[in-house]
Amino acid sequence: MGVQGCDASLLLDNAPNFIGEKNIPPNKNSTRGYEVIDEIKSAVEKKCPGVVSCADIIAIVARDSVSILGGPSWGVQLGRRDARATNAIVTNVSLPLPKANLKELVLRFRGIALKRRDLVALVGAHTPGEAQCHSFRERIYNESNMNKELAQKRRLKCPRSQGSGDANLAPIDAQTPIVFDNSYYKNLVQNKGLLHSDQQLFSGGKTDPIVRTYSKDQEAFFNDFASAMIKMGSVNPLIGPAGEIRLNCRRMNPII
Template sequence: MAMSNNFAVIFSVLALVPLCFAASGGGYLYPQYYDHSCPKAQEIVKSVVAKAVAKETRMAASLLRLHFHDCFVKGCDASLLLDSSGSIISEKRANPNRNSARGFEVIDEIKAALEKECPQTVSCADILALAARDSTVLAGGPSWVVPLGRRDSLGASLSGSNNNIPAPNNTLPTIITKFKLQGLDLADLVALSGGHTIGQSRCTSFRQRLYNQTGNGLADSTLEVSFASQLRSRCPRSGGDNNLFPLDLVSPTKFDNYYYKNIMASKGLLNSDQVLFTRNPQTMALVKLYAENSELFMEQFVKSMIKMGNITPLTGVRGEIRKNCRKVNS
């Protein structure tokens, strides 16, 4: 669904509004952070992301997801990007990320280009935030001004990744709690879940809905029957764990509001998607609202992405600017 002219104007105006957010460490995030130290930073990120998405459409969703999975663990500090070394146990080994999180090579390419242009200036955490925005735009979604100035962590948290990131099989109260712990409310939860309008998920992430949702050997009663049958054809009881399925069966590569329309038709792929419509009257109302009004969804998605990007970033003298996003500086 194309944005209306009025909606485009809204985001054009937003792009001109200076955003400044207080952050941990006594510093601030603001869009002009690299205007003097690395003026081509955003252009470089955008160029590499565009090339990666042109090569593989799915990469847009993968890069958006990296930012989400990073911010929910120790804040938006690029801890997710660290490989295991010395005392660091990589978050890539955590259940939500193992054989799932991807796009690290694209981040490496962006970092290499930025190090060549302006050495040890642009943080990996800011690269993740910019890549998420650029990926959304390339998929047909809204643009926004990204507050910048995050620094990179000196460590990772495997337990944080396992415990803090919402899982496909979590109950809605658990998901709500995980968002609340990050300072995110129900509107943020429903809007950010709308990121599932693009991307794919593995059979292993929703198999229980097809065969044994509540331990009674039956499929999830909130899953549309013909859709469930279609899914079972490529997601058997055993095997096929890594078979991929679109999170939005109508427009899987376009950033739009069909995700919400699918949920209302009982065709949400993940349990964590469908429960937004079946388990809570407030989230149900928001699903209906965003299904009916694409502009409102996009507007809230932008607000929630900026809010999520401001989860306890490191600023000032805290952390560092990594030379290589996969390891701390020596």
Template structure:
């Protein structure tokens, strides 16, 4: 048997090795996480102000752009994670997400992100990722429309590929039922509360006739007067020039970020089938009622859900890259 002093030295050495391994493992885990909002304070101090200014100018010119920027971030995060893959144009090695079913002809805001990126490249070249610009722009857009604010964790890096097939399979569509919505959000690690709160983003924005035609002609859980008012601009015949006709997702206050969306659902005035699916005798009825009567609760839950959504599968550390141009890989 080894002397006591030798055994003590061995145990201490073993303990130090274990501590070192634990520290290394902790560092690895931490490296995969996002950082605080002061991430660019040293490397690009004006980063957040630059993004905020670009968003404010865009929303001032077009209130609808606020909803478009929020949707752009959502459509990014649900495909491959929050990695700015949605911004990539088609390239030799992949077909981008812009032409996928849920995005083609409806996704907007690319120019606003380009403008912010151009300014940031002048200020601090290849420092601020396109993925972080999307996340911050979504928050700033909601603020511009009168909605809640939240702290955006930063440190995302940009993907070097995109996936049209994942965009087609992972993004919930306008005809989704409640189970489909719950599954789509659960697959991304988001809860029922997150799903309902985030659906409230439809308090702003517009939808095309092609996406609510079946609802206003076929659904039974719709206010008759509401349906009739929509049929004038959205005829039953598909393929007509009216397919792209726009109607507000929240007809009560189309460009105000408030809880009227949920009140509309109580009155069976949800524009999309997937909107009204949240209130129709299912498991989410209680949340819809709560949000309709308490704007503060919805705003708080929405902000928390946005932080969680913006943390879906980010690329950090040495993964991915910092694109110079958000539309193509370096």
């Protein structure tokens, strides 16, 4: 999720004077698909050079990926520009971690003007996602509110000892791993959340009723997800003279 707004800072490769956000621990080996963005960007540049930002491409790709997998669609607001700076240290401390508790998650989202309901809806993006063993090891071995059967199954490819099988992947929503639907929430009400942070949304706190609603009403989830994506996509956009339209999404434009 965005740290300083949707400004394509995540796409920047390492450069001599900085480490790219994509290469810091919470994102490393986790965020993927950069080649797809590169392909789209070069096709767009061929037709219409210097006009469409990488940040707008990400926003459209996010919408289309959700919709292709069976989820909702929405009108993407356009006109964002790309960051000319990135701060891996800020990213490192700002990204919510899978060990976060509900209070921390709510505060993180409030920090970018997103409400509790937005948080619960947005994390539903995990429905077609995968997670690495190191992100959920603690949960499957040590948490009492984890469904026992699922924990046993996940342990088969995620050994207890740190450093072994760390990058092994498991679907976050085992019921329908490549469909965008509300089964993520159905899992949570059965204590089948894979990440600690997922299960926090249904663990006796104020977000329980929202999770319950989404688990029964896919339409409500889809509507709230679409509006929350529009909201998240318009947090601190770079517009007007700020930023630039990058020519290559992996590098800032050279100063001429």
